[in-house]
Amino acid sequence: MEKKRRSPSQLEALWKEKDVSNGRTVDAMVMIMRTNGCAWAKKGGCTMCGYASASMNSVTSEDLTAQIDQAMRRYENEPFVKIYTSGSFLDDNEVPPDVRERIFDSFKDAERILFESRPEFVSEEVLRTIPKNVTIALGLESSDPDVLEISVRKGFTPEDSKKAGLMIKEAGLKVRTYLLLKPLYLNENDAIEDAISSVRFADGFSDEISINPVNVQKYTLVERLWKKGEYRAPWIWSLIEVMKRSSGDVSARLMSSPSGGGTQRGAHNCGTCDTGALEAVERFSFSQNIKHLDVVPCQCRETWRQMISSEIMLGTSSDVTRIKDNDLAIGK
Numbered sequence: 001m002e003k004k005r006r007s008p009s010q011l012e013a014l015w016k017e018k019d020v021s022n023g024r025t026v027d028a029m030v031m032i033m034r035t036n037g038c039a040w041a042k043k044g045g046c047t048m049c050g051y052a053s054a055s056m057n058s059v060t061s062e063d064l065t066a067q068i069d070q071a072m073r074r075y076e077n078e079p080f081v082k083i084y085t086s087g088s089f090l091d092d093n094e095v096p097p098d099v100r101e102r103i104f105d106s107f108k109d110a111e112r113i114l115f116e117s118r119p120e121f122v123s124e125e126v127l128r129t130i131p132k133n134v135t136i137a138l139g140l141e142s143s144d145p146d147v148l149e150i151s152v153r154k155g156f157t158p159e160d161s162k163k164a165g166l167m168i169k170e171a172g173l174k175v176r177t178y179l180l181l182k183p184l185y186l187n188e189n190d191a192i193e194d195a196i197s198s199v200r201f202a203d204g205f206s207d208e209i210s211i212n213p214v215n216v217q218k219y220t221l222v223e224r225l226w227k228k229g230e231y232r233a234p235w236i237w238s239l240i241e242v243m244k245r246s247s248g249d250v251s252a253r254l255m256s257s258p259s260g261g262g263t264q265r266g267a268h269n270c271g272t273c274d275t276g277a278l279e280a281v282e283r284f285s286f287s288q289n290i291k292h293l294d295v296v297p298c299q300c301r302e303t304w305r306q307m308i309s310s311e312i313m314l315g316t317s318s319d320v321t322r323i324k325d326n327d328l329a330i331g332k
Contacts, residue, residue: 038087050217119164143201165205213267270300
């Protein structure tokens, strides 16, 4: 069967959802642009990132302009507009300055615009060209330098993100920081503690902190180890634990919208309680009311606790439940 050819003048995806702007829940339009791709991905990229599949070669300014026109035909004056690429919106190779200016002009009446960038593309000169209704998202992932270098292979340090975040705030713009729950090689307990420490670190320069459980994406190192049983996507219980222990300790809004949640590739529990647990996370993300994280008890919560203890005892970050299923547990 012949694979459908992707056009550089067409958006990768566009959809509508809910988010928060100026303290209230509003409609948001989300667009994913096809660009020339992430500069870091071309040097090897991050261990968990499969977004390079959304990038193409030789995408021109005219192609990007056509994508903007396509988005405008779907735009219904949503107060919040999110613009994603496969890398950094502030990388001139992905989104040239004239195209960025066109985007800002197209959505000048939006209450809020959000896009992502790696910290190396954030500069005082560039920030002077950005309107004040913009939030810049930074993919910090972890505040631990070793986790960032070895587990995520991010290509920058936590201090690089902090410097960029403070620069953005100084320019009068807002910052959303992304953190990764359960980077490669971390067991469940270490992943929880790493996320909590990272929330506290990011709070110093963030208006919002989005905790993103790993979603096992195709053609990544994470997927390779996941298929061998050497990695398990985080439990939703772990995400709830991070949010409960972080709530009230930070001034930034805490949020999470787990990609692939409830599937084997995304954050999941036993399957029976996944929907209810994910709904609790969503309620808390909008309300910031810790009581909304209360979930109807499920027997798998005890399984989660036992699994954490087993991983610590065995000194492993492998999927111990799959090891047991394969009769490789201690005593077999």
